[in-house]
Amino acid sequence: xxxxxxxxxxxxxxxxxxxxxxxxxxxxxxxxxxxxxxxxxxxxxxxxxxxxxxxxxxxxxxxxxxxxxxxxxxxxxxxxxxxxxxxxxxxxxxxxxxxxxxxxxxxxxxxxxxxxxxxxxxxxxxxxxxxxxxxxxxxxxxxxxxxxxxxxxxxxxxxxxxxxxxxxxxxxxxxxxxxxxxxxxxxxxxxxxxxxxxxxxxxxxxxxxxxxxxxxxxxxxxxxxxxxxxxxxxxxxxxxxxxxxxxxxxxxxxxxxxxxxxxxxxxxxxxxxxxxxxxxxxxxxxxxxxxxxxxxxxxxxxxxxxxxxxxxxxxxxxxxxxxxxxxxxxxxxxxxxxxxxxxxxxx
Amino acid sequence: xxxxxxxxxxxxxxxxxxxxxxxxxxxxxxxxxxxxxxxxxxxxxxxxxxxxxxxxxxxxxxxxxxxxxxxxxxxxxxxxxxxxxxxxxxxxxxxxxxxxxxxxxxxxxxxxxxxxxxxxxxxxxxxxxxxxxxxxxxxxxxxxxxxxxxxxxxxxxxxxxxxxxxxxxxxxxxxxxxxxxxxxxxxxxxxxxxxxxxxxxxxxxxxxxxxxxxxxxxxxxxxxxxxxxxxxxxxxxxxxxxxxxxxxxxxxxxxxxxxxxxxxxxxxxxxxxxxxxxxxxxxxxxxxxxxxxxxxxxxxxxxxxxxxxxxxxxxxxxxxxxxxxxxxxx
Numbered sequence: 320x321x322x323x324x325x326x327x328x329x330x331x332x333x334x335x336x337x338x339x340x341x342x343x344x345x346x347x348x349x350x351x352x353x354x355x356x357x358x359x360x361x362x363x364x365x366x367x368x369x370x371x372x373x374x375x376x377x378x379x380x381x382x383x384x385x386x387x388x389x390x391x392x393x394x395x396x397x398x399x400x401x402x403x404x405x406x407x408x409x410x411x412x413x414x415x416x417x418x419x420x421x422x423x424x425x426x427x428x429x430x431x432x433x434x435x436x437x438x439x440x441x442x443x444x445x446x447x448x449x450x451x452x453x454x455x456x457x458x459x460x461x462x463x464x465x466x467x468x469x470x471x472x473x474x475x476x477x478x479x480x481x482x483x484x485x486x487x488x489x490x491x492x493x494x495x496x497x498x499x500x501x502x503x504x505x506x507x508x509x510x511x512x513x514x515x516x517x518x519x520x521x522x523x524x525x526x527x528x529x530x531x532x533x534x535x536x537x538x539x540x541x542x543x544x545x546x547x548x549x550x551x552x553x554x555x556x557x558x559x560x561x562x563x564x565x566x567x568x569x570x571x572x573x574x575x576x577x578x579x580x581x582x583x584x585x586x587x588x589x590x591x592x593x594x595x596x597x598x599x600x601x602x603x604x605x606x607x608x609x610x611x612x613x614x615x616x617x618x619x620x621x622x623x624x625x626x627x628x629x630x631x632x633x634x635x636x637x638x639x640x641x642x643x644x645x646x647x648x649x650x651x652x653x654x655x656x657x658x659x660x661x662x663x664x665x666x
Numbered sequence: 667x668x669x670x671x672x673x674x675x676x677x678x679x680x681x682x683x684x685x686x687x688x689x690x691x692x693x694x695x696x697x698x699x700x701x702x703x704x705x706x707x708x709x710x711x712x713x714x715x716x717x718x719x720x721x722x723x724x725x726x727x728x729x730x731x732x733x734x735x736x737x738x739x740x741x742x743x744x745x746x747x748x749x750x751x752x753x754x755x756x757x758x759x760x761x762x763x764x765x766x767x768x769x770x771x772x773x774x775x776x777x778x779x780x781x782x783x784x785x786x787x788x789x790x791x792x793x794x795x796x797x798x799x800x801x802x803x804x805x806x807x808x809x810x811x812x813x814x815x816x817x818x819x820x821x822x823x824x825x826x827x828x829x830x831x832x833x834x835x836x837x838x839x840x841x842x843x844x845x846x847x848x849x850x851x852x853x854x855x856x857x858x859x860x861x862x863x864x865x866x867x868x869x870x871x872x873x874x875x876x877x878x879x880x881x882x883x884x885x886x887x888x889x890x891x892x893x894x895x896x897x898x899x900x901x902x903x904x905x906x907x908x909x910x911x912x913x914x915x916x917x918x919x920x921x922x923x924x925x926x927x928x929x930x931x932x933x934x935x936x937x938x939x940x941x942x943x944x945x946x947x948x949x950x951x952x953x954x955x956x957x958x959x960x961x962x963x964x965x966x967x968x969x970x971x972x973x974x975x976x977x978x979x980x981x982x983x984x985x986x987x988x989x990x991x992x993x994x995x996x
Binding site: 373374477492520522523524526527528552553554555575576589590595596604605607610611626 | 715716825827855856857858859860861863864882883884885886888889892914924925926928929930931932933934935936937938943945947949
């Protein structure tokens with residue numbers, strides 16, 4: 320096999336992850352489903368970035384592609400995922416070998432999966448699961464070292480380490496299991512942790528406890544967090560940046576303050592209005608009309624056009640570009656394209 | 667004063683785990699002396715964390731479970747034996763809507779077959795055409811238009827929101843007086859949740875059906891029951907019962923206060939202020955061996971000695987009833 324010369328990527332201090340023109344397809348017998356279409360995004364180092372979207376919006380597909388855990392037949396068919404490590408190196412994950420990515424996973428990027436209940440092995444104690452993972456990445460490590468690390472990470476998530484280490488998953492409550500999973504994600508000192516709906520099965524008080532721990536890990540240990548959720552209230556409360564996804568595309572990206580204050584994209588606006596909350600008046604709340612888009616049929620115009628209240632002539636004709644409308648604030652909508660003006664509006 | 671449609675009187679519920687090789691018999695005390703009145707035409711939200719017994723309450727009201735002790739009154743008459751009795755009227759009058767709409771529909775029957783069966787069972791004399799007309803009307807009522815497109819489909823061909831509407835159509839086909847909805851929107855996409863809640867509110871208004879809305883989500887409870895009441899449950903007890911706006915403005919029970927403080931709000935400026943959730947990090951009380959006194963005591967930040975003694979009585983302030991020994995400062 321001929322060794323191909325690898326392209327070099329300039330290192331970035333500010334960003335940990337750069338995604339350029341990413342395409343992810345699910346190739347099936349008759350159809351190809353494009354789950355991520357032309358994603359462009361930069362995730363700031365040490366930030367708490369949330370991806371919000373409904374089921375089928377492609378947020379999980381996007382996040383698992385960072386750790387090469389796409390489910391068959393999912394495949395990255397184009398674009399770059401560039402990871403800028405703390406040690407000053409940059410790699411493009413989409414053209415590395417799977418052996419490299421296996422090593423990379425959990426040491427640089429780890430993940431807390433949805434449903435901690437089913438993520439742990441029911442017939443192994445917590446400690447033996449931690450040890451197994453540790454040894455798979457760093458063989459021949461002494462037992463004491465692994466034990467010390469396990470106790471350290473369990474303490475970070477406020478668990479009684481000595482006690483919990485010896486327990487089996489069924490002896491733990493839902494909230495405790497989720498905290499064990501967070502400790503698990505910290506085991507190999509990653510630089511980025513992906514959190515896939517980490518609190519959906521938990522009550523709000525436990526949710527608050529878990530997010531406080533995550534926020535502390537984010538701030539004190541400098542680990543970048545990527546949160547996947549459908550709950551926009553959680554995002555407003557705990558995240559710094561928000562990426563709104565719909566139909567496999569990023570519709571809006573920016574700091575939570577900008578996005579919530581201005582709600583530029585009609586979908587973002589609709590989503591916030593459709594979320595019942597304890598603040599605000601009830602008459603302002605209403606659902607988004609229509610049904611979520613199905614990706615089975617390829618869509619050649621704006622994916623949100625069919626449900627959009629502010630739809631006008633170009634929306635059904637082409638796909639808008641993601642344009643920067645403020646510092647770190649991007650929107651994908653023809654309303655922000657200067658070429659088009661709505662009827663009745665001054666040019 | 668309106669008469670209650672359904673009344674739960676001193677309901678106690680135990681779940682028993684039978685003896686096995688490794689375990690002794692365990693009796694879990696999931697509902698403790700629970701009293702609740704549901705009035706005609708009202709929307710009552712039952713809120714609580716997982717394991718607090720809110721679904722068990724729903725299952726007792728619908729007659730799917732028989733309580734260990736206590737009585738269930740329907741329009742003033744005891745309906746406790748609905749499980750082993752002919753009380754058809756009760757079963758028609760109280761309908762249940764489940765969380766998982768896919769599991770609740772038979773996957774090998776078309777929607778029409780699923781909606782046809784209950785009407786036919788109730789009215790044996792009705793002809794096929796009459797039933798078709800009624801099913802058609804019900805689908806229109808729940809906003810599934812045009813009905814022709816839905817009727818011949820199978821459950822997997824519908825979206826989650828559409829399936830939940832089909833369940834509503836099935837529930838109203840027996841002209842019930844009460845619908846118990848157990849987390850009906852938790853599996854539905856965020857953008858469509860409100861439309862399902864709106865539908866329930868419309869059915870409440872137009873057909874005067876009472877709703878018991880069981881949820882863990884205070885925000886949707888506030889939305890649907892904005893003119894109704896809300897019952898906060900904690901470990902098998904109703905710790906606070908109040909009109910929604912009053913509960914949100916002035917929560918009295920320490921658990922309600924903690925719950926409200928922990929709910930995330932969709933406004934980063936407000937949400938990112940320093941919030942304190944007044945609760946102690948502690949394990950729940952052991953339900954196999956309930957201690958005397960307040961069940962929230964192990965986690966309550968205001969716990970005193972008197973909290974651990976005897977039965978805690980309800981206090982009434984304004985329209986709120988709450989179960990706590992603490993005096994509230996005016």
